[in-house]
Amino acid sequence: MALEASALPLRETIFICPMHPEIEESAPGDCPICGMALEPSVIQVNAAPDPELISMNRRFWLGGALALPLLFIAMSDMIPGEPLQHIASVRLWTWIQFALATPVVLWGGWPFFARGWRSVLSGNLNMFTLIALGTGVAYVYSIVATAVPHIFPAAFRSAVGDVPVYFEAAGVIIVLVALGQVMELKARARTGEALRALLDLAPAVARIVRA
CATH class of the missing domain: 1.20.120 (Four Helix Bundle (Hemerythrin (Met), subunit A))
Structure with a gap:
């Protein structure tokens, strides 16, 4: 019986503020508290x-x-x-x-x-x-x-x-x-x-x- 590889669901990238990690957004932007640029919560292996x-x-x-x-x-x-x-x-x-x-x-x-x-x-x-x-x-x-x-x-x-x-x-x-x-x-x-x-x-x- 052939085994079929199941596709893993893609996780949505969450962007957080380095100074206020409680701030979570689904897209890049600025922190609403301090104004710093948000960064991905997970390290990107092949980051642009x-x-x-x-x-x-x-x-x-x-x-x-x-x-x-x-x-x-x-x-x-x-x-x-x-x-x-x-x-x-x-x-x-x-x-x-x-x-x-x-x-x-x-x-x-x-x-x-x-x-x-x-x-x-x-x-x-x-x-x-x-x-x-x-x-x-x-x-x-x-x-x-x-x-x-x-x-x-x-x-x-x-x-x-x-x-x-x-x-x-x-x-x-x-x-x-x-x-x-x-x-x-x-x-x-x-x-x-x-x-x-x-x-x-x-x-x-x-x-x-x-x-």
Whole structure:
């Protein structure tokens, strides 16, 4: 009598939060409590590259490339002689800061704003709530100060009559948070690789020798 191999039922992959293992979801996403990315509860033997790590790494490098000149322009008034002021007006440099900061904040920081917004909706305020609030307020205020500076009272103006902007603060914070996320995701990926290496040491077939 031929034996037919019965197909084993496939187990649904459960995703949990590394910090809050009581959170279980049937699909990838973010923890509703702390905002961290969920990970599979069972180590995947043939795991594909982490798409979140790839995305966050891209956001960090592009954001960093734009944040460096943004920070340089913002701090240029501390350079002896203020060389940038001889090239263009302060107002033009402010608009350049806006152009550099916008992709960093809106594209590079989009995951943080999304997590921050979800934390507000769920009532579980966390780190991403503060990041979204701080960078968002700095960015929006700077846009208003750049577009309509005349609405601000004299107390808000500098010695030369300009309204200070904080584009560089919003951009640099986003880049630093992205760097932290990249480091965290890489650490978790290395842990998974180490566990998979241990699983690879287990024999695929075991034979029982009976005396």
